[in-house]
Amino acid sequence: MQLFLCPFCGERDETEFTFCAEAGKTRPEPAAEVPADAWARYLHFDHNPKGATREVWLHATCGEFFLMERDTVSHAVAGSHSLRRPEA
């Protein structure tokens, strides 16, 4: 069992979380003019780094999407950050 840190709930079991995407991907625009191979790269190709990575995860029980920094080799979690913009 591994504990992940939800920015809202605190530490919870990994089974409550779902991987969403690598962080930092930029959706190609405008969508109507994006060629198929560019869409394929965006949708299906990841950098999949060995070591430190930044990913978007979902804490499924509370519905929080957040940024998690973790290591793909050691599985150590370096931190979790809310994706909320700071309050105006």
Added chain:
Amino acid sequence: MPETMRDRGLFWSPAPDWTTARIDGNGYSARRVLDFGQTLVSGDLGAAVADMMPGAPEVGLWSVAAAEPFALRIGRDRALLVSPAPLAAAPGWRNGYVATPCDAAYAILEISGVALREIVAEGTSVDIEAGSRSAAVLFAGVTVFLYRIGPETARLHVEAPLAAYLWAWLEGRR
């Protein structure tokens, strides 16, 4: 006659008669609590509580709710307003929040007894004593809202169609 289609009704846990269903296990008892009001609110939770149940306290994971009404926090922008009877609040958007009546959408199972912590430890791996702002947690593989109404009495709100499964899980450990 050849079997052309399986009767999947047999696959599901049979639902008990909730008005009389009761489990008396080793160190605990369980029953379903009926007729409470439950209203899901999303958005500006402060405005929702002020409009629909002013002064109601917020309850999180394993918190003790002294009495209804209270706002059961289940996410950053989401709470379940629990009241002794269904609220007359209209559904829809207003004042920065949306209200959804769901009095029957969640079944409320109440577990009481000295074995309560043992049951919770079997059902979930969360550190309940550490607390959490959200009462939503995986319990026996399904999402429930877990809090207490006394030192040894807990309530689980679970989506109504899953109540029979959770009941069978509780009966299985008797």
